[in-house]
Amino acid sequence: MFSKAQITETKKLHQKKYRKEYGQFIVEGLKGVQEAIDANAKIVSIFATQAVRHEIKISKDLVIETITETEGQKMTNTETFPGVMAIISIPTDQKFSHGPIVCLDRVSDPGNMGTIIRTADWFGIKNILISEDSVDPYNPKVVRSSMGSIFHTSIIETENLIEALRELKKNKYNIVSLAMEGKDISKIKVENNTVYVFGSESHGVREEILELGDSYSILGHGDAESLNVAVSVGITLNQVFGK
Amino acid sequence: MFSKAQITETKKLHQKKYRKEYGQFIVEGLKGVQEAIDANAKIVSIFATQAVRHEIKISKDLVIETITETEGQKMTNTETFPGVMAIISIPTDQKFSHGPIVCLDRVSDPGNMGTIIRTADWFGIKNILISEDSVDPYNPKVVRSSMGSIFHTSIIETENLIEALRELKKNKYNIVSLAMEGKDISKIKVENNTVYVFGSESHGVREEILELGDSYSILGHGDAESLNVAVSVGITLNQVFGK
Numbered sequence: 067m068f069s070k071a072q073i074t075e076t077k078k079l080h081q082k083k084y085r086k087e088y089g090q091f092i093v094e095g096l097k098g099v100q101e102a103i104d105a106n107a108k109i110v111s112i113f114a115t116q117a118v119r120h121e122i123k124i125s126k127d128l129v130i131e132t133i134t135e136t137e138g139q140k141m142t143n144t145e146t147f148p149g150v151m152a153i154i155s156i157p158t159d160q161k162f163s164h165g166p167i168v169c170l171d172r173v174s175d176p177g178n179m180g181t182i183i184r185t186a187d188w189f190g191i192k193n194i195l196i197s198e199d200s201v202d203p204y205n206p207k208v209v210r211s212s213m214g215s216i217f218h219t220s221i222i223e224t225e226n227l228i229e230a231l232r233e234l235k236k237n238k239y240n241i242v243s244l245a246m247e248g249k250d251i252s253k254i255k256v257e258n259n260t261v262y263v264f265g266s267e268s269h270g271v272r273e274e275i276l277e278l279g280d281s282y283s284i285l286g287h288g289d290a291e292s293l294n295v296a297v298s299v300g301i302t303l304n305q306v307f308g309k
Numbered sequence: 310m311f312s313k314a315q316i317t318e319t320k321k322l323h324q325k326k327y328r329k330e331y332g333q334f335i336v337e338g339l340k341g342v343q344e345a346i347d348a349n350a351k352i353v354s355i356f357a358t359q360a361v362r363h364e365i366k367i368s369k370d371l372v373i374e375t376i377t378e379t380e381g382q383k384m385t386n387t388e389t390f391p392g393v394m395a396i397i398s399i400p401t402d403q404k405f406s407h408g409p410i411v412c413l414d415r416v417s418d419p420g421n422m423g424t425i426i427r428t429a430d431w432f433g434i435k436n437i438l439i440s441e442d443s444v445d446p447y448n449p450k451v452v453r454s455s456m457g458s459i460f461h462t463s464i465i466e467t468e469n470l471i472e473a474l475r476e477l478k479k480n481k482y483n484i485v486s487l488a489m490e491g492k493d494i495s496k497i498k499v500e501n502n503t504v505y506v507f508g509s510e511s512h513g514v515r516e517e518i519l520e521l522g523d524s525y526s527i528l529g530h531g532d533a534e535s536l537n538v539a540v541s542v543g544i545t546l547n548q549v550f551g552k
Contacts, residue, residue: 177420181537181539181540184533184536184537185533185536185537185540186531187531187532187533188527188529188531188533188535188536189529189530189531190529190530190531190532191531192531211537213533213534213535214533214534215532215533218531218532218533251547251551252551284431284547284551285551286431286432286433286551287432287433287550288429288430288431288432288433288434288435288461289430289433289458289461290427290428290430290431290456290457290458290461291456291457292431292456293427293428293431293543294424294427294428294454294539294543296424296537296539296540297424297428297539297540297542297543298543299540300536300537300540300541300543300544301543301544301547301551304494304527304544304547304548305547307530308494308495308527308528308529308544
């Protein structure tokens with residue numbers, strides 16, 4: 067049986083403030099939890115209902131605590147508790163490997179951020195750099211829409227993106243931004259040491275960042291004013307890495 | 310002043326059943342409502358708060374009814390009423406123009422469907438064909454995430470997609486499906502009379518549809534199992550129409 071206090075403590079992790087304080091976040095659902103286990107994420111605890119617990123493949127010394135549907139429903143961030151959730155330690159030692167970086171400047175929609183992490187992972191890009199004023203990558207909606215890719219990628223949140231990009235530029239990285247006004251994206255050059263910067267849908271990439279390198283645009287000829295940012299990331303990464 | 314009955318009637322349109330019965334749907338927010346006006350959609354009524362009503366540019370004989378924040382909040386589908394909403398007649402005379410068709414087979418996520426309509430519109434594709442078991446394209450979340458593109462496109466919901474596609478094939482359309490196993494998407498041929506079919510993330514395009522034409526895949530080399538369907542649509546359309 068779960069105590070009321072345990073439920074209250076767990077639910078706190080739906081709030082950014084407590085995720086930062088505790089250094090933990092929640093992943094819900096069989097696929098997400100299984101990805102966390104398989105990717106060797108630092109798992110604090112796993113709670114599952116009797117019905118779902120047998121479907122989890124455990125490869126190491128992990129204990130699954132059994133909970134009831136009702137207890138799960140009290141702790142979930144979704145409409146219907148998916149039968150299993152895990153508390154994971156937020157990695158504090160994230161490091162970028164060699165290779166390209168996907169960078170987000172002020173992306174505030176959690177569904178978009180999760181989809182972008184998933185898309186980067188699809189194209190084999192493991193380095194994600196996030197600006198100070200983007201949504202928290204450990205927000206439950208980001209975690210869910212990343213479909214497990216949050217456990218395959220290194221995510222670094224910077225406190226000053228402009229400074230971080232200037233530093234990368236000094237270290238021979240090219241800074242490539244996606245913007246409304248830029249060169250045709252089919253002209254984009256494939257180079258390993260490149261940071262691909264995508265901005266928020268409402269404000270785009272900041273001017274100071276655009277100035278650090280080249281800008282490219284996705285050409286359309288219809289009547290929509292803009293593309294969704296996750297769609298733009300997909301198009302750009304396919305253009306560069308899709309062949 | 311708005312009567313309780315008016316509020317109840319309006320709120321009904323958040324449900325598919327009543328949208329079908331009344332042949333009407335709701336668009337909320339300044340951008341969406343303005344797009345409806347500019348695209349000459351059949352507007353039944355517009356409600357706006359005192360603060361927002363002056364921002365709406367009306368080009369024809371339309372009356373804006375003033376409502377309070379509280380009345381708006383009672384009728385909205387969003388967390389915070391964006392100050393303006395309009396009731397629109399669902400077009401009953403949608404026809405496809407010449408040219409390519411974007412087709413959705415069992416796409417159930419409203420955010421994805423709206424983003425797909427917006428993406429098609431960006432690339433100048435005005436024909437959207439939707440399978441019988443997809444989400445209702447006049448669902449508030451579809452309307453919102455289409456960012457006005459729902460007013461620039463012809464959307465046809467078929468009661469039997471397989472039959473509809475066989476008919477199109479008889480009329481010399483190519484049927485091109487995006488699938489997990491297919492030819493490299495960079496090999497896709499550009500032809501005007503083509504239907505591009507995208508399936509649900511969980512089930513993909515149905516086998517009977519795949520058999521009607523060629524299948525293509527987006528090549529990845531990372532660890533994600535799949536791409537978001539709206540991202541796949543963006544990549545495919547950019548590949549064919551982006552140059």
